[in-house]
Amino acid sequence: MVSTLLSLPTELLLDVVEAVDDAASLRSFALTCKLARLVAEPVLYRAVLVNTGSQASCLAQALRQQQPPTRAELVHTLDLRSEYGEDADLGALTPLVGEMIQLRALSMESPFANYGYWRSSEGQDWWESLIQGYRTMFLDAQCGAGLQNLTSLTIHWSGHTSRFWLLTEFKPILTLPALQSLTISCAILDDDLTDGLATFAGTTPLTHLELIECFVSPKALTAVLALPRALQSCHLGIMRHHRIPSTNCHQASPEQQLEALHQQRHSLQQLIWVDDHFAYDTDVHRVFTIPGNGLSDFTELHTLTLDGASALLFSTLFSECAPPNLDRLRIIRHDKGTLLDHPTDSVAYTRIPGIPPPIALHQYLPRLHYLDLVFSSLSRYGDRLWTNPDRRDCVKRLGEDYQARGIRLAIFAVFRSSYIPPYLFGEEVPVEVPVYRAEDAWFSPEMT
Known part of the structure; x- marks a missing residue:
């Protein structure tokens, strides 16, 4: 049966392999001969999900087998979503990410990010060493060579000792040359983040940005929103559900957030804005303090999602400061x-x-x-x-x-x-x- 299948033209054989949705069957087929391996492995390694340390260890061992084509070069999507208590060997993959030169989408989630496990008294000190490995991956130019083609990056992190992490320590992700979509949560964007970012203002291809449950200073938000050439979608879910971490920086107010967003008024099409400043505020008069023209010069904005008590809802949408082309x-x-x-x-x-x-x-x-x-x-x-x-x-x-x-x-x-x-x-x-x-x-x- 296998020999009959392998006698098909390569184009048809590729179509057959693409249609197989059972990874175990595809692995068995790849073990039959060299041709089967060459045809099947690009599909097997194209999208990889890792949620236990044992999976990471096995994957790392397989990727280290340097047979042409190099398996690390076959990975297009890597999803590291470790389960709590099953993640001790995730660090085995860290040095190999730099070899994934075709990597397009990367998702990383710490075991402590899960809210249900966050309050657990158990701790794993090795997580800090894994974070250090990630820092190296993003900061070291040689190690991060595999990130140059990355178009989508999602980071949901929380450490064992701190709910929040410093984006400053991973600053190069903001200026990756091909990155179009960036989603981060529980990060601190403080004033230190802005050092050196002005050089990249208006140059990055980022079109989608999500800051979920992040602590953001006015200066940092201004610097980050200045980076994209034409941001199309933005989600500012700033500290809606968590307590503000202990820091010397002040969080950007709704007025400052709107001022920073104005840098993308020529291209922004979708905006989600939920913010703790007004979510539970009963002082309606306060929301009329937003200066300027509101959203009136956001001519491309067609979809807007707001809290029921947001500053924009009161002071912008019911006035001449409303976005002129809003559809939803x-x-x-x-x-x-x-x-x-x-x-x-x-x-x-x-x-x-x-x-x-x-x-x-x-x-x-x-x-x-x-x-x-x-x-x-x-x-x-x-x-x-x-x-x-x-x-x-x-x-x-x-x-x-x-x-x-x-x-x-x-x-x-x-x-x-x-x-x-x-x-x-x-x-x-x-x-x-x-x-x-x-x-x-x-x-x-x-x-x-």
């Missing part, structure tokens, strides 16, 4: 009241409106076509949103009003687990479930 607005509510309560049942949200007036959005966002309201609930199904028929009628009238102005109103409920972002390997990511759609006046049975 997503508003996320985190309180325990309902979306329609104004004032809400929660004392902390007595001055936060539920649904924006249709006429206000229509006036300042003339190109808006979609309004998504996301209600974040900590329980599995939460309270039923519209047990009262009058409230359902109110929602329906609002939906009709929006429809008349060309805006489709949709309301979602998010059913969450106890985990908080960043969402790690094997964790359940919160799911948005539609509970109301204006175009067909549909209400979810579970919410009525």
Whole structure:
């Protein structure tokens, strides 16, 4: 059977190998002869997931077999998501990453990043030595040669002794020549990060940036957002769920964040902004202090996601400072009241409106076509949103009003687990479930 298969033209044989989704079968096929190995190994090593130390050790041993083509050169995607307690040999892979000259996507996650294990009293001192190996990989030009073609990098790290890590120690990742997507969490971006970055301003190909649960100084944020030639997507989830780490630096305020974002106003298409400064702030007058033109000169911005009490929602979207070409607005509510309560049942949200007036959005966002309201609930199904028929009628009238102005109103409920972002390997990511759609006046049975 194998000999018959190998008699096929190489192009057809490659198609057959590409269609096999069982790694064990593909490995068995690769062991039959040299031709089978040459055809199968590029598929076997193209995307590698490692979540235990034993897997890392076995992979390192296989990659060290220097037979043409070198196996390390076959790896395009490397996902290091170690399980807690099963990660003692991950360091075996560190020196080999520099040989992965075709590496395009790299994900790295520490075993302590998982929130459920973070508070464990057990410790593994070797993790600091592994971090040092990663530092070497990013800082040493020779060791990091395999990162020159990297287009996507995700780092979710937390150490055993500290929840946060210093991005300054890994600064070269910000200026990798081919990097287009960067996602990092639980990092500290302090003023020291800015040294030498001005040289690269406006030169990097980065188009997508996520800073999740990061502590960011104004100076550092300005320097980082100055690097891309044309940033298209940005997620600023700055310290939304964690306590601010002990540091001498001040975190960037919403005003300073907006000022830094203005450097990418010519290209930014999607923005997610959730921030602790206003997430639970009941002083509405404070949010009108953002100076300048707001988002009015973000001409390419078409999708915007905000906290229900964000500075932008109050001081920008309901004024002439709104982005002129916005197509979709997503508003996320985190309180325990309902979306329609104004004032809400929660004392902390007595001055936060539920649904924006249709006429206000229509006036300042003339190109808006979609309004998504996301209600974040900590329980599995939460309270039923519209047990009262009058409230359902109110929602329906609002939906009709929006429809008349060309805006489709949709309301979602998010059913969450106890985990908080960043969402790690094997964790359940919160799911948005539609509970109301204006175009067909549909209400979810579970919410009525």
